[in-house]
Amino acid sequence: xxxxxQFAEGLALYALGVLEGEERANLEKHLDxxxxxxxxxxxxxxxxxxxxxxxxxxxxxxxxxQRLLSAIAKEARLSAVPSAPAQRFNLWSIFGWAAxxxxxxxxxxxxxxxxxxxxxxxxxGSVLGSQTIxxxxxxxxxxxxxxxxxxxxxLVAAKxxxxxxxxxxxxxxxxxxxxxxxxxxxxxxxKIYELWLIPPDGKxxxxxxxxxxxxxxxxxxxxxxxPPGVEAKTFAVTLExxxxxxxxxxxxxxxxxxx
Amino acid sequence: MISAIRSGDQxxxxxxxxxxxxxxxxxxxxxxxxxxxxxxxxxxxxxxxxRNPGLFDSNxxxxxxxxxxxxxxxxxxxxxxxRPESDIEDVVLSVETDLAAEADRARAAEKVRSVLGTMxxxxxxxxxxxxxxxxxxxxxxxxxxEPLGTIKTRIRAGLTTLRKAFQE
Numbered sequence: 001x002x003x004x005x006q007f008a009e010g011l012a013l014y015a016l017g018v019l020e021g022e023e024r025a026n027l028e029k030h031l032d033x034x035x036x037x038x039x040x041x042x043x044x045x046x047x048x049x050x051x052x053x054x055x056x057x058x059x060x061x062x063x064x065x066q067r068l069l070s071a072i073a074k075e076a077r078l079s080a081v082p083s084a085p086a087q088r089f090n091l092w093s094i095f096g097w098a099a100x101x102x103x104x105x106x107x108x109x110x111x112x113x114x115x116x117x118x119x120x121x122x123x124x125g126s127v128l129g130s131q132t133i134x135x136x137x138x139x140x141x142x143x144x145x146x147x148x149x150x151x152x153x154x155l156v157a158a159k160x161x162x163x164x165x166x167x168x169x170x171x172x173x174x175x176x177x178x179x180x181x182x183x184x185x186x187x188x189x190x191k192i193y194e195l196w197l198i199p200p201d202g203k204x205x206x207x208x209x210x211x212x213x214x215x216x217x218x219x220x221x222x223x224x225x226x227p228p229g230v231e232a233k234t235f236a237v238t239l240e241x242x243x244x245x246x247x248x249x250x251x252x253x254x255x256x257x258x259x
Numbered sequence: 260m261i262s263a264i265r266s267g268d269q270x271x272x273x274x275x276x277x278x279x280x281x282x283x284x285x286x287x288x289x290x291x292x293x294x295x296x297x298x299x300x301x302x303x304x305x306x307x308x309x310r311n312p313g314l315f316d317s318n319x320x321x322x323x324x325x326x327x328x329x330x331x332x333x334x335x336x337x338x339x340x341x342r343p344e345s346d347i348e349d350v351v352l353s354v355e356t357d358l359a360a361e362a363d364r365a366r367a368a369e370k371v372r373s374v375l376g377t378m379x380x381x382x383x384x385x386x387x388x389x390x391x392x393x394x395x396x397x398x399x400x401x402x403x404x405e406p407l408g409t410i411k412t413r414i415r416a417g418l419t420t421l422r423k424a425f426q427e
Contacts, residue, residue: 054371
């Protein structure tokens with residue numbers, strides 16, 4: 001029950017559709033704002049349905065079935081109309097989802113490609129950067145070693161007179177050779193220093209003539225007479241007659257060092 | 260089945276007719292007493308459902324009970340030669356008893372007839388005049404010579420008796 005007993009009998013009549021006049025108007029007004037009475041009304045209609053269900057009688061004639069089926073066949077299109085938008089919606093919805101999924105895949109692929117390209121660019125940039133740094137370092141080394149205005153300081157043990165020293169940088173596959181020397185004694189007249197590359201077989205190969213400056217410093221950079229691919233066992237410097245010949249050591253040795 | 264009808268499935272509508280046409284037709288025939296008029300109600304009820312299957316709310320009870328009430332209301336409208344007084348959309352009812360199966364409906368119908376048989380004669384008469392003849396309580400009072408309040412009480416008491424019988 002709704003708890004509104006004053007409407008109980010009116011609700012029963014209303015459920016059967018037989019309440020009229022002012023009573024009906026008043027009840028409908030009350031029903032608008034009373035969910036409890038609306039629920040009771042639904043229950044009373046359910047009760048009345050039991051009355052309807054209690055009826056018995058002959059089955060409807062077969063023509064009624066044919067009449068109905070013919071009618072719904074004629075209105076098939078009409079009845080299908082409300083569902084047609086739903087079908088179109090579903091179809092477009094499928095297309096829409098497919099397009100969305102496709103776009104998502106494309107976006108993911110593009111993003112991956114972008115990331116891969118970015119990584120490649122970063123890698124190339126890194127390589128280029130490291131090569132640039134190496135080249136710059138090499139240039140600075142060469143400049144430092146060969147620049148006329150570079151200061152060269154040799155440190156030796158205290159109270160030890162400076163001794164001639166040389167340092168050779170050799171790259172056999174490219175026939176690259178950088179040799180620097182210092183503390184060289186001034187050359188006697190008609191004499192010249194000669195650098196030798198001595199391979200394992202022991203026959204010295206001439207690697208360049210040089211004269212020290214006033215400070216005893218000298219250098220040989222990539223002598224053109226040096227053949228490529230020669231294994232170096234020892235480098236040596238000799239004091240040779242300035243007039244030559246210079247194809248083999250004939251003078252006195254100044255310094256040497258093993259590779 | 261309703262969902263199939265929503266999608267325009269005519270065979271589903273035929274199956275639904277085969278299941279519920281008897282109760283719809285018997286209610287209409289009980290009210291109208293005329294087979295031709297009852298067939299018209301039968302046609303009208305099922306066409307309404309075909310055109311707008313969303314009118315039925317499956318959460319509110321069985322489809323059979325809903326169709327029976329709709330058929331009764333349409334038949335009363337036809338009996339009283341009036342335009343349909345209430346839209347189908349307005350008919351909301353709740354039935355706790357499961358009336359989906361033919362056997363359930365047969366048992367329910369037998370039980371209702373049994374309950375009606377145990378009711379006091381005036382109470383049953385008032386209830387049936389209201390329900391199957393669509394007479395207002397004023398008309399019933401005039402027809403029976405009983406006070407209005409008494410007719411109201413009898414109708415309500417009759418429905419309450421039915422409910423209690425199915426709650427036991």
